[in-house]
Amino acid sequence: MSARHLSPNDPAFAGLPTADHEWTSDDWQQLLHWLIESGILTYKDVTALVLGHLNPPQVGTSIASKKTFQAHFPPRKTWQAVRAWFYQQRGKCEDCGARLELQADHVETRQDYGDQADRLDNMLLRCRRCNVIRRPSHAQGGLTFLTAEAALMWILLIKRPRTYQEFEGMCRDYGMTMANIRFQEAWAMAHWLEDDGSYTIDPSSSL
Ligand SMILES: [Zn+2]
Known part of the structure; x- marks a missing residue:
């Protein structure tokens, strides 16, 4: 782990623009570094996936x-x-x-x-x-430059909702129009990261 980054609830993320279309290249780089330094992904994971999508x-x-x-x-x-x-x-x-x-x-x-x-x-x-x-x-989904599934993970990792209810509300506020079942599926990542000590779900969470 490097000295610079970043505990899971790091305030460095809290200071970043709240809509991803306002993020700078440095902000994205910081998120990528955090994903790797936190052990969620390896450089190999990221690069292999990108190469596959570049095809x-x-x-x-x-x-x-x-x-x-x-x-x-x-x-x-x-x-x-x-x-x-x-x-x-x-x-x-x-x-x-x-x-x-x-x-x-x-x-x-x-x-x-x-x-x-x-x-x-x-x-x-x-x-x-x-x-x-x-x-x-x-027509009004203008807050994000991400695909829907990428935006789900961006919201989860950057905005860090503590409950499922909060997560669902954030996704709706972000202009996402998919069925709730997709949010519930995405919320699995919060549970998986919590198992690793990288996420905190509040006991009041409905899921
Ligand atoms: Zn395009």
Whole structure:
């Protein structure tokens, strides 16, 4: 353990901006160091996971398997066309520039154009989060740059709710619209870290 960081309830986290989109690179670095120095993760864990997510997603093969795209090409020529489209992309989210968790997204939406939207010249790459927040149901989810499951762990580890009820309220306040069962599942991490002495759950917690 290094001298600099950080007990589980360290006030250093309390001084950080309360919405992750305001975090600086240094803040993220501090969290990453803490995750490793606290023994929750190893550098190998983090790096191997990132490498796996850096691998180009199965976006091309998924498009090529759809009948609506196949309809534009001669039999068994779809993958060739999709591959050419895939290679022409920048390999980054069109909105935020991220290389991780890329998905194919429609320019003209399927909602408006139906199957006619399924054309290669109508597709581009966006990261999962930028893709999701364009949907009407997520219009006000502007507090986070994280995917939903990442935001659940960010709230747990940074805001350190002491009870499940508090955790659920924080998640709702953060604009998360998923079913409660997802919060309850995520709360398992509080129990697991408590077993290691890295988290404190108040006896008044309902779960
Ligand atoms: Zn993005």
